[in-house]
Each structure stands twice: as C-alpha cells, then as structure tokens.
Amino acid sequence: METIDTITIDYQHYLTANEIAAIEHEASIMETREAAGIEALKVVQEHRGWVSDDSLYAISDLLAMPVAQLEGVATFYNLIYRQAVGENVIHLCDSIACHLMATDGVLTAIKQHLKIDYGQTTTDGKFTLLSNACLGGCDKAPVMMIGAEHYEHLTPESAVEILQRLAAKEHTHE
Amino acid sequence: MSDSWQSSNIKPLTEWVNLQQPPTYSEYCQHGGYQGAKHAVLEHTPNEVLEIVKNSGLKGRGGAGFPTGMKWSFVPMFAEDDENAPENKYLVANADEMEPGTFKDRLLLEGIPHQLVEAMIIAGYTIGANKAYIFLRGEYHLAAKRLQQAIDEAYQENWLGEKIQGSKYSLELYVHCSAGRYICGEETALINALEGKRANPRAKPPFPQVAGLFGKPTIVNNVETLSNLPHILKNGIEWFQAIAPNSDAGSKIYGACGRVKTPGLWELPMGPTLREILFDYAGGMQDGLNFRGLLPGGASTDFLVAEHLDTPMDYDSIAKVGSRLGTGGLIVLDDKNCPVAMVLNLMRFFAQESCGWCTPCRDGTPWAVEVLTRIEHGKGRIEDLDTLAKLCDFMWIGKTHCALAPGAVEPLRSALKYFHDDFLQHIEQGCCRYNPESLAKRTQVATAGRAVS
Numbered sequence: 001m002e003t004i005d006t007i008t009i010d011y012q013h014y015l016t017a018n019e020i021a022a023i024e025h026e027a028s029i030m031e032t033r034e035a036a037g038i039e040a041l042k043v044v045q046e047h048r049g050w051v052s053d054d055s056l057y058a059i060s061d062l063l064a065m066p067v068a069q070l071e072g073v074a075t076f077y078n079l080i081y082r083q084a085v086g087e088n089v090i091h092l093c094d095s096i097a098c099h100l101m102a103t104d105g106v107l108t109a110i111k112q113h114l115k116i117d118y119g120q121t122t123t124d125g126k127f128t129l130l131s132n133a134c135l136g137g138c139d140k141a142p143v144m145m146i147g148a149e150h151y152e153h154l155t156p157e158s159a160v161e162i163l164q165r166l167a168a169k170e171h172t173h174e
Numbered sequence: 175m176s177d178s179w180q181s182s183n184i185k186p187l188t189e190w191v192n193l194q195q196p197p198t199y200s201e202y203c204q205h206g207g208y209q210g211a212k213h214a215v216l217e218h219t220p221n222e223v224l225e226i227v228k229n230s231g232l233k234g235r236g237g238a239g240f241p242t243g244m245k246w247s248f249v250p251m252f253a254e255d256d257e258n259a260p261e262n263k264y265l266v267a268n269a270d271e272m273e274p275g276t277f278k279d280r281l282l283l284e285g286i287p288h289q290l291v292e293a294m295i296i297a298g299y300t301i302g303a304n305k306a307y308i309f310l311r312g313e314y315h316l317a318a319k320r321l322q323q324a325i326d327e328a329y330q331e332n333w334l335g336e337k338i339q340g341s342k343y344s345l346e347l348y349v350h351c352s353a354g355r356y357i358c359g360e361e362t363a364l365i366n367a368l369e370g371k372r373a374n375p376r377a378k379p380p381f382p383q384v385a386g387l388f389g390k391p392t393i394v395n396n397v398e399t400l401s402n403l404p405h406i407l408k409n410g411i412e413w414f415q416a417i418a419p420n421s422d423a424g425s426k427i428y429g430a431c432g433r434v435k436t437p438g439l440w441e442l443p444m445g446p447t448l449r450e451i452l453f454d455y456a457g458g459m460q461d462g463l464n465f466r467g468l469l470p471g472g473a474s475t476d477f478l479v480a481e482h483l484d485t486p487m488d489y490d491s492i493a494k495v496g497s498r499l500g501t502g503g504l505i506v507l508d509d510k511n512c513p514v515a516m517v518l519n520l521m522r523f524f525a526q527e528s529c530g531w532c533t534p535c536r537d538g539t540p541w542a543v544e545v546l547t548r549i550e551h552g553k554g555r556i557e558d559l560d561t562l563a564k565l566c567d568f569m570w571i572g573k574t575h576c577a578l579a580p581g582a583v584e585p586l587r588s589a590l591k592y593f594h595d596d597f598l599q600h601i602e603q604g605c606c607r608y609n610p611e612s613l614a615k616r617t618q619v620a621t622a623g624r625a626v627s
Contacts, residue, residue: 029348030370031388037370038353076372076529077353079312091313095274096473097431099519100511133356133523134274134473135313138431138503139438148315 014058019043023062034065037073041080050081078133086121086128088166091145094131097138106142109156113163126167184417186405187398187425188441191285196320199327202288208333210407211295215341220251223300227403230411231423236268236359236396237471237500239489248383249301249391264392265298265306267400268364272311272356273472274523275505278427279397281439283310283317287324291347293400295333296407298345301393306347309364309394312354321349356527360576361394362386363529374531375576398427418444422488426499430456432506433463445488448478451504463508467592471500473520474581476588477507496588512608513593514600517586518546524582535579538569542586549597552604552612559597562590 015023026039040063044055051074060067074080081089092107110129114122121128137143140152144159151162190197190205197205214223228243252259267290271279282290290308298306310318325347328334336344355373357363362376365387386392402424406414415423422444428451429439435457442451448470452458459465467479470487476497478485485495492499507516525539542565545558566587569579590597600606605616 029346032369035368035370035388038367039350039370042351042353072372073370077355079352079354094519095523096469096505096516096519097275099516100432100505100507132313133272133354133527134276136271136277136280136311138275138277138505139429141431141437145313150313 011054011058011061014054015044015062016047019047020062023059027063033063034069037063037065037070038077038080041070041074041077045081049087050084052084084121086125088126088146089128089130090163091130091132091135093133093135093137093141093143093145095134095138097134098142101141103142103154105156106144106154106159109160110163113160127163184443185425185441186409186417187282187289187401187427188285188439191281193281193285196285196287196324199288199324199331202286206408207288207404208292210404211292211299211333212339213407214296215299215338215343220300220302223296223407226406226411227300230402230406230414232399232402232406232414233422233489234396235398235402235426235502237273237474237498239499242395242399245383245395246297246301246393248381249393250384251302260390262305262388262390263301263303264387264390265294265301265303266361266364266368266387266392266394267294267306267308267397268359268361268394269308269310269314269317269397270352270358270364271314271397272354272359272527273474273501273503274520275431275469276429276472276501276503277431278429278439278501278503280314280317281427282397282401283314284320287317287321288328289401289404290321290397291324291328291333293403294347295328295338295345296403297393297395297400299343301391303393304344304346306345307368308347308349309358309368310349310351311358312352314351318349318351325349355529356523357529357576357578360578363576364394365392372529374529377575418488420445420486420488421490426487426502428455428487429501429503430506431503432468433460433508433511434458434506435460445486445491447484447486448504449483451487452483452506456504456506459506459508463510466507466509466511466513468507469500469505469585470497470502472503473505473523474577474584475500476584477592478588479592497584510608512550512606513589513596514546514550515606515608517589518543518550520585521546521582524578528578532575532579534569534574535576535582538565538579539582541565542569542582549600550606552600552606552616554597554601556601558601559590562586566590 022043023040027033027036030036040059041051045051057067060070114127116122116129118129135143135145137152142154143152232242234240294306334345334347352358358367358373360375363373367373382392417424425441426444427439427441431437440455467477469475478497482495485491489499521542525543528535528539530536545561548554566583569583571580606612
C-alpha cells in the first residue's frame, strides 16, 4: 500500500508574543475560538500592514480552525488586505453622495498624482489606492479615509495636498 | 418654516450631542442620563419594561420599521431557577451603518456614546441578556474610541459588570469593530460576522430572537432605535407619543445629502414632509440647480419626485407613495447629475457588497451593472430596458435569500419609471447629455460623419 508523506509544520512561532496576547484576549471574550478569527486577522494586519499566507496559517493554527475557513473570512471582508499594501492606504469613498458631489475629479487627481490605479501601490511603497463603500460622511462629501483619519470636503487640489503632506511626514520619520 | 414642525423643539436623542467633546459620565448624568436605566433596572420587572416599550409605539429606525417591543417579545423568558433556561442571551446594537447616504448613527455614536450604553442596559435587562455587543463598522474609528471610553466609565460606575447598581442584573458590554461589509447590517449576517464567519445571511426561521448568536436567543437593534429607550423610560409613554403629531411615536433623525445648500442631520418629530426637510432644513438646491428626485431613506429605497414632495416622512405615508422611510436620509438628485449614472453608482455598490450566497443577487446585480454601464456610455440598446425590467423581477422579494437584492431593485425600478426619458435619450442619441466628454465625443462623431458624407 502506498503511503503519502505528510509534513506537519507548526506555524505558531510565526506570530510575536504581542500578537498572540492580543488574539488570546479576543478569543477569551468570545464563546468559541474561531469567533476571534476576524479580530485575529486585524491584529496581525495592524502589526504587519497586511495578512500574508504565513500569517494566515499561523492564525488558523493558533485558533484551531481550518485555514480554508479563515481564508474565506479574510477574503470576504473589505478591510482585510491579503496583498502587501503601501504605508498609507487611501480609501476613497465611491458611494452615491460622493458621486453626486463630483468625487470623480478627486479620483482623477489622485490617480494622476500618484500614477496608480485602484488596487495598485506606488513604486516607493508609500501609497495604495482603494475605493470604499460609503464612509458615512455624506454631508461632507467627497470624503476619503487614510489610516484612522477621515478627510472631508475634498477637492482635486486638497486631496493632492493631503497626499503630499503625508508623503513628507513619512520622510521626516526616516 | 412650517409652524407645526417648528413648534416642537423636543430633540431627546440629539439635544446633548457634542461632536467636539461628547458628554462624560458626570455631564451625561447632569442632563438626566442613566435615569431611564435606573427606572428600568431598579424599579421595574423586565416584563414591565417590555410592556412600556410595546405601548410606546417605538418602531425600528434602521430601515425595516418593525415594532421594537414586539420584536423583543419573541425572546423566550425563563424563571431564575428554570433548568431549561439557556446559559446566555445576547443583545447586539447594530452600528454597522453602511447604507450609502446614511450617517445618522455616527452622530449618536460620536456625539453621545453614553446614551447608547444606557439604552443597552435597558434593552439587555428587558430580554435577560448578560452579554452585549456593539457591532460597529470598522471605518468609524473615532466612534470606537469614544464608545470604549463611555463603556469604561460605565464599568467604573457599576452601570456595567456584576450586579448593576445593587440589583441582581449583570451585563458585560463589548465593542466589535467590523472588518467591513454592507451585508453585516442584515441582522443574521451580522450574527455570523460576530461568530467570526463570512457574513452570509441565515435562513429564517429560526429567528434570532430564539436562536441567534452562538445558537442562543439574540436581539439586534439599530443604534437610533435603542437610543430612544432611556428617554421613554425616563419620560413615559404619553410624552413619547406626544412628540409626533401623527399616529407614529417619537422623533426621527432625518438627513439630506447631494447638491443641496446645507446638507446635514436634523432630529424632528416623526413625519415632516419631504418638502420641509429638503427646503426648510437642507436649504433647497444649490444655486443654479433644480430638483429632479430623491431617495427618501438611503440607497435601497425607491426614487420619489416633485409630485411626492408633500408626503409626510413617516412609515405609512412614504410606503403609500411607493417608497420606504428606510433610514430617513434623503439622497437628492439635481438636474445636472445624470440619473442613469446615479443608478449605475448604486448598482455597483450593491454588486460589490452582495455576499454571493444566492444566484439572483450574485449574478443579477453585476448583470444590471453591465447593462447600465453600456447605457451610460452610449452603447445601450432599446431591448436593454426590458432586460433591466426583467432583472428587477428576478431580484425581487421572495426570489432572493435576503433583502439586499430587492433593495438594489428599488432605486432601479423607480428610476426606469421616473427617468424613462433619460434612459431613452442615452440609447437613442448614444451619449450622456450630462457628461461634457460624452457629448463632445458624440458631436465629433456626428461632424466626422458629415465630413465623410
């Protein structure tokens, strides 16, 4: 009879102590360990910017859930990144209120300034451009979100200024 | 401004909202905060509170308009020593505000977080839940921070935790920040998301009131709905019903966005006319623009036009003219924005946010996007209008797993009715007359055609 060799790899060491502590805390307030899956993905993303395959395996090991199930969750939600992203992820609202307030012009200005399209990252790794469903700033449209910050009443000029400011700010950190 | 709506200045939900610096625990208490929770937890039995909420006439403010007390009454109640009692019941505040054109809950979450915490104590006590979650959309970072501050204060003051204010009732309250998906606003999808799963809606029955989060009885209520509870408990049923001059009860936070003069939010007694909201509060259209139509309650409601402007914005009146009160946030279309492009934008949103579980929605919404894109770009065919009408039928109530696709149909079918000429013009002239580039291209083609001939 033929046997198939399997290799068991323990991925848990891939996570840092801080990440494990944060994930364990989330698991402790839920009824099942897998219920902490979404929070765990967010914890890792907060530390590493995005969720790599290795991270995915590590979390599924830690929470004792199938990796396919976790991948299903990771790809379902808009705010989990399964590809590497830039230092700043631009979420430009493309919903109806912003559309009516001419966010198209803002989008064109951002694309031209950064020389990228939706879903792409600038070559210097500073910015990724994504669209976002309604950001809930409809009375201050057009709006975009970068990190935890919401920027409102955008014009093509103000949007580019914000990006220039952010690019310069990152630079002084280095 | 109309007299009837000016005469009432009662704004229980938003009176103490402060977006710069939300009221702290002591400030909130100075304004009468936690009085409602005190009445409920220390002076009433859960059943008495349930009767109060039932008799108040409070209906859900999240879109469906279901009577709140009735929803709660489906939760099984057990005596303290009952062996059959489930080990837990759950209360969830639906703060996953993702309906395009809706931003009312954000005001309450960022401006007066203690009000929601107090409301959840009252609701949790009534249904016998010892664990509660605020399901907050991931993009509302400021709200997350402020809610957590309010929750921490409430724990310190023993409004949360073990044996609240010396009573027998205990409640743990957590904030869960979503990872972002519109369908999480559907209550059974939200429950799946809280369980760490893909947010596909569940089949009903069983209803969440009986078997919800982790299979236990669960109530999911909208933030604005819950926020009424402290005031109903504090001021009584008669006070609450007297706020609205019609058969509905209480106030509603109305909003307006689009190219109006002063977009924003206003808490008003239930039932001002669309005209009053649009002109008295939102200031009318911006200079140089005319009114074309509006979606009265968020992206998933039917268009209404000029002939409907005198309709009161209450549950029944808006339903009578063929739309829904929804979330009460007007999305206003002006005469310089293209109705076809507007519907295309809405349909793109629904196609992107469809969870993919059922075929009519997963395949129907992108199909509608494809057809609408073709029409908007001047490549439409006359039979496309029939295709769109058929899609409206394929995706209607009863043919889909949940309300997302029917919600997507509402603006489309009403646009086909009220803006039929615009659809025809796109198809017949092969361009969008609202879009200068499209028009220019069309003129070039026409000129080139003449040159050749």
